[in-house]
Amino acid sequence: MNLLLHICCGPCALYPLEVLRDEGIVPVGYFFNPNIHPFREYERRVEALRTVAASCHLEMIWDSRGYDINMWFRAVGSDTEQKLRCPACYEMRLEAAAETAAASGMDAFSTTLLYSRYQQHQAIRDTGVRLARRHGLKFFYRDFRQGWQRGIEMAVKSGIYRQPYCGCVFSERERYGAREKRLAASLASEGRAGRPGES
């Protein structure tokens, strides 16, 4: 099977790559993730994936649109709540993966998003199946979450950068929500808290 594997980041790729190779599948990796903000973070994740690709001898397609955050913000629109924005984010990235797989003459595509315990797993699966059908492909589904701990151990051992939040500015804010509240409380304790126009 010729398979294009959409890869969200290096650490999430390690376990799925092991599973695929155990099944005799040698995928081509594909990177298109304009959901990763800000640019320095995007750069770090690209570097981590380069390291993984080199050590795993993985052929990669790096989407030439690169850090197209405008496309991501357009896709998500005003749906900034997690339950709405994440499916829109999956759709944008998996649509790009399906298009690339079809244009490259592949039989199937999949995504390392299926590895994360923090993603909306069923929504990713449903989106992949729907887009595969539209592009005349198969969606290769495995519940890569089964290897969550193994993937973490592999990433720690390899020494690659492991990010502390999913990618977008909203996920960064959610990750540090408690810290944000502590900061707001400490600022309020240092002076008068308020908004312009309040007396």
Ligand code: SF4
């Ligand atoms: S939390 Fe992750 S999957 Fe959800 S919108 Fe942000 S980057 Fe995309």
